[in-house]
Amino acid sequence: MAAITSSLGRMLDSDLFWSFRHSPVTVISAVVALICILGAVLAPLIAPHDPFDVATLNLIDAFKPPAWAAEGDATYPLGSDDQGRDVLSAIMYGARVSLLVGFCAVLFSMVVGVGIGLLAGYAGGAVDGVLMRIADIQLTFPNILIALLVDGIARAALPADVHDRVALFVVIFAIGISAWPQFARTVRGSTLVERNKEYVLAARVIGISQLRIMLTHVLPNVLGPVLVIATLGLSNAIISEATLSYLGAGVPQTQPSLGTLIRIGNDFLFSGEWWIAIFPGLALIAMVLSVNLLGDWLRDALNPRLR
Amino acid sequence: MLAFIISRILQALPVMVVVALISFAMFAYVGDPVAIMLGQDFTEAQRQALVASLGLDRPFFVQFAKFIWNAMHGEFGLSYRLSRPVAELIQERAPATLELAFCAALVSLCAGVPMGVYTGLYRNSWLSRFFLTFSLIGVSLPTFLIGILLILVFSVWLGWLPSFGRGDTVQIGWWSTGLLTASGLKALVLPSVTLGLFQLTLIMRLVRAEMLEVLRTDYIKFAKARGLANRAINFGHALKNTLVPVITVAGLQLGGIIAFAIVTETVFQWPGMGLLFIQSVNSADIPVMAAYLMLIALVFVTINLVVDLLYYAVDPRLRVGNAKRGH
Numbered sequence: 356m357a358a359i360t361s362s363l364g365r366m367l368d369s370d371l372f373w374s375f376r377h378s379p380v381t382v383i384s385a386v387v388a389l390i391c392i393l394g395a396v397l398a399p400l401i402a403p404h405d406p407f408d409v410a411t412l413n414l415i416d417a418f419k420p421p422a423w424a425a426e427g428d429a430t431y432p433l434g435s436d437d438q439g440r441d442v443l444s445a446i447m448y449g450a451r452v453s454l455l456v457g458f459c460a461v462l463f464s465m466v467v468g469v470g471i472g473l474l475a476g477y478a479g480g481a482v483d484g485v486l487m488r489i490a491d492i493q494l495t496f497p498n499i500l501i502a503l504l505v506d507g508i509a510r511a512a513l514p515a516d517v518h519d520r521v522a523l524f525v526v527i528f529a530i531g532i533s534a535w536p537q538f539a540r541t542v543r544g545s546t547l548v549e550r551n552k553e554y555v556l557a558a559r560v561i562g563i564s565q566l567r568i569m570l571t572h573v574l575p576n577v578l579g580p581v582l583v584i585a586t587l588g589l590s591n592a593i594i595s596e597a598t599l600s601y602l603g604a605g606v607p608q609t610q611p612s613l614g615t616l617i618r619i620g621n622d623f624l625f626s627g628e629w630w631i632a633i634f635p636g637l638a639l640i641a642m643v644l645s646v647n648l649l650g651d652w653l654r655d656a657l658n659p660r661l662r
Numbered sequence: 663m664l665a666f667i668i669s670r671i672l673q674a675l676p677v678m679v680v681v682a683l684i685s686f687a688m689f690a691y692v693g694d695p696v697a698i699m700l701g702q703d704f705t706e707a708q709r710q711a712l713v714a715s716l717g718l719d720r721p722f723f724v725q726f727a728k729f730i731w732n733a734m735h736g737e738f739g740l741s742y743r744l745s746r747p748v749a750e751l752i753q754e755r756a757p758a759t760l761e762l763a764f765c766a767a768l769v770s771l772c773a774g775v776p777m778g779v780y781t782g783l784y785r786n787s788w789l790s791r792f793f794l795t796f797s798l799i800g801v802s803l804p805t806f807l808i809g810i811l812l813i814l815v816f817s818v819w820l821g822w823l824p825s826f827g828r829g830d831t832v833q834i835g836w837w838s839t840g841l842l843t844a845s846g847l848k849a850l851v852l853p854s855v856t857l858g859l860f861q862l863t864l865i866m867r868l869v870r871a872e873m874l875e876v877l878r879t880d881y882i883k884f885a886k887a888r889g890l891a892n893r894a895i896n897f898g899h900a901l902k903n904t905l906v907p908v909i910t911v912a913g914l915q916l917g918g919i920i921a922f923a924i925v926t927e928t929v930f931q932w933p934g935m936g937l938l939f940i941q942s943v944n945s946a947d948i949p950v951m952a953a954y955l956m957l958i959a960l961v962f963v964t965i966n967l968v969v970d971l972l973y974y975a976v977d978p979r980l981r982v983g984n985a986k987r988g989h
Contacts, residue, residue, distance in 0.1 A: 643803075647802045
């Protein structure tokens with residue numbers, strides 16, 4: 356118990372927390388991000404309706420405007436869609452999928468990128484040349500194009516029923532694989548610096564295997580900037596997922612993400628039911644903007660040159 | 663100069679070869695073109711004959727060489743979805759995408775540069791703050807959401823501008839243009855703004871940063887001491903020197919514009935190459951995907967090459983550096 360309080364006290368005393376408290380924008384974005392994450396994670400517990408429970412849906416309740424409009428209904432705070440689903444609940448469940456795909460994709464590109472960057476930086480020579488050349492080639496093309504292409508190939512290569520089952524993993528793979536070069540480049544840069552430091556040479560002198568030096572000595576020292584890239588990468592991954600789903604290439608219809616909801620709502624924009632598309636859109640903006648601002652703050656706070 | 667061009671082309675070649683390999687692998691290993699072309703009823707002899715006529719029984723490198731040869735002649739076979747030659751489809755759709763990309767680039771330059779100059783000159787005015795906040799939103803919003811919001815405001819609520827399609831187009835040879843009719847021009851407004859917004863904010867931030875940098879230099883102070891008019895200093899001396907990086911970034915972003923046209927074209931149902939690509943991704947139409955991939959790669963590589971050469975022509979320091987290294 357004492358250990359927990361003392362480590363908590365140390366955290367509250369740290370430079371990082373100080374710069375956090377003194378930036379109102381960052382505090383607000385942290386609160387918004389927290390609300391988004393809690394709303395998504397706790398959706399089955401706190402959402403007013405279950406959008407996947409067909410038995411509770413009633414077509415009479417379709418196209419209800421938001422609660423504050425003249426014909427609004429208090430049971431549907433943000434209105435209902437064409438099948439009588441509560442838009443707020445659909446957003447909470449959709450944010451779950453968006454965040455899940457975003458987190459997994461960033462994790463995936465982080466593991467691949469850090470691994471390749473570490474290997475390239477530590478091995479050097481031809482390995483470094485080939486790996487970084489591949490990264491350069493991929494960086495020439497925008498992420499979304501690569502993600503679309505991977506998704507399209509998977510769709511063509513897998514039979515329809517198999518593809519529907521693994522669609523979520525395909526999207527995670529497609530987005531993850533499109534973002535690894537950013538991680539690889541940064542990690543390679545810091546590895547090149549660390550490689551020649553004394554502690555690495557010392558480890559080599561006492562005969563530790565190269566793999567172990569890489570993983571237990573170099574890796575912990577190059578992870579600092581990775582956190583910043585991962586945070587900014589999360590908002591990019593969420594945007595990529597939403598874009599793919601909006602284009603109809605992302606997650607399957609049975610697991611609608613925010614992007615899918617926006618695509619469905621898009622069809623009703625012209626008949627006046629704007630809330631079906633716009634509220635998921637606003638939720639997406641809140642999520643992406645808050646994560647972006649947090650990433651910006653983290654970058655500045657962790658950069659000693661800016662202090 | 664010639665050595666520089668050749669070295670750049672040699673660096674661009676591997677990119678094209680890798681992309682061609684991916685395209686070819688898609689053709690050869692994803693899906694089964696023979697099964698698709700044969701349909702339901704066939705004998706083993708018919709299958710063998712088709713495999714032989716398509717050259718699928720030849721060694722890998724022979725097939726790959728043939729693929730490249732055909733690609734260089736614009737031959738990508740028939741679209742699985744539309745049963746029409748891919749080259750014809752792309753040629754039909756290219757003008758729409760290129761006009762959209764051109765207008766988007768125009769929007770981002772014509773608005774981005776003045777906004778950047780203004781925010782650089784008057785750093786603390788409320789309009790500058792507004793521009794900067796606006797640019798933060800422009801960078802973080804997904805393109806398709808910007809398009810939907812613009813449609814909601816300008817097409818659904820205000821009813822000023824059309825929300826889909828190209829309007830009336832005029833045929834000039836094989837090129838169909840929407841730039842010559844009123845409805846075509848109106849239809850271009852929302853898609854170009856949507857597509858150009860990201861680049862606009864990028865260019866604005868870049869020009870602002872460069873202006874702040876240049877305004878601090880000695881030769882600007884000297885120009886002020888000489889008693890030159892503010893206008894001459896700001897535009898004749900300062901802006902001119904910020905334009906080199908701006909040209910580079912704007913050029914490199916042109917490729918991004920063409921790629922992101924996929925999203926914008928879907929939002930606005932714009933009948934261009936991007937929409938064609940999305941439709942082929944959704945229906946696993948490999949020939950169209952492969953052809954689009956090769957085309958986009960070619961565009962990217964060409965733009966990178968041209969920007970490198972422009973940089974070389976504009977920035978004398980590059981030439982000196984190269985000479986020193988003995989190139």
